[in-house]
Every structure is written in C-alpha cells, then in structure tokens.
Amino acid sequence: MRSEEPYKDKKVITIGVVRELTGLSDRQIRYYEERKLIFPVRSAGGSRKYSFSDVERLMVIADKIEDGVQTHEIRRELVQESKRSSKAEVRTMIQGQINAQFGTRRQ
C-alpha cells in the first residue's frame, strides 16, 4: 500500500529543521506530540526524527489551531481522515485485484 514517494514517510528530519520548515516553535511541535497529534521516532540518543509527511501534518495542525480548533478536536479529525484514506486504499487495492483477475478496465 502506497508505493509512490518513497522518501515522504522516512523519519529523518530533526526538530530544528522541522522548526524552519514549518515556522513553528520547538515548544509547539513537542506539545502537539504530547497531545498525540504527531508521532516522531527517536534516535538512539533520544532526539526526535520527523518525516516530510509529519511536516505537512504539522502545517495542517497549525492551521486548525489558528482557527481556534482544540487539539482534542484536531485529533478526532485526523483519525477520521486516516480511516477514510485507508478505506480508499483498500478500495483501490481490491479494484486492482479485480482488474488483475478479470482484465477489466473502468471507463
């Protein structure tokens, strides 16, 4: 699932670079993690590593915060979104299997 853009989800970016990329403060970035909105991995030494997807997600979060949405609510929204996209992915995958089986093509 999701074979495109192999680099987008690799967690390799330190918080300092994320700060520059998003314009957010470290404090904000760490707080959104505390509120379960973002999930960096940790290096051996304990420093956080983010992916480009995480950076994009942080910008979405920052927009919502600015609109007055609370972290609690943002979490719900993001969970809903990820559910929707996994459904879409499953749909695509199943359709792909059907096509593979019967050689049909839509449209």
Place this chain on the structure above:
Amino acid sequence: MRSEEPYKDKKVITIGVVRELTGLSDRQIRYYEERKLIFPVRSAGGSRKYSFSDVERLMVIADKIEDGVQTHEIRRELVQESKRSSKAEVRTMIQGQINAQFGTRRQ
C-alpha cells in the same frame, strides 16, 4: 526541471542520520565532501544537511571506492553523469514544448 519527487532534493538530513542510512562513518562522509563529491548545505550553526539524493549519491560513491576507484576519478564520472542527464532533461523539455505547440504525440 524535475517536478517529480519534491522531497528527494531537499537538504534536511543531518550527518548522523546519513551515517545510519549509508553505513558510512562521519569521517568518510566529510572526506568525500572535501574531495568535492558531495555538497551539503549548512545550517545557521554550521551543521551539514543532506538530501535523499545525496544519500543515494554517497552509496554510489562508496561502491566505487570499494572497487578501488579514486575520488579524483569518481568526481570525473559523476560530472559526466550529470551532464548526460541535463542533456536528457533538455531533450525532454524541448519535446514537451514541441508537443505543446503542435499537439503531436509520439508512438
């Protein structure tokens, strides 16, 4: 030029992560820079930042070193390669402009 894979060329990875990703030592990574084989950018504080392309390039370099090729020679090879690909890009771009003008399609 090169609109695909927007993340591949962004220099956001610190040397520690490059070390993990490539299996090379810092010493090796810095030495290849000294020999003009790789060109990280610097953060405000002076630390090196690499892109995923750089990581791939480093793995190519490491392979050649292992084959006994000297950095001097590797530099020549890499320069040749980049010349070839810019030519290919120009060709693609020109063809794209021709197609845009005349609406032709090959094949």
Place this chain on the structure above:
DNA sequence: CGTGTAAGGAATTCTGACACG
C-alpha cells in the same frame, strides 16, 4: 488551553591534527 522561557544536562556536530600505509 496553548505557548514562552530560563535551567541544567546530555547528545550531536565541527574543525584541525596526528597516525598509518
């Protein structure tokens, strides 16, 4: 609730050099 900040410590990175071969 979301964010700034000062505090102290630990991990990360930097440079220039010596060593070996």
Place this chain on the structure above:
DNA sequence: CGTGTAAGGAATTCTGACACG
C-alpha cells in the same frame, strides 16, 4: 590516498517546571 581517532569547543536537543491567561 582514504580513514580512524582523541581533543576541545560550539550548536542542538531533551526534560520538567513555572508563568500567563
């Protein structure tokens, strides 16, 4: 030539806490 290493310093990141509102 290519790489390891010890050295000293500077930049980066970490956590827990106090503050404000």
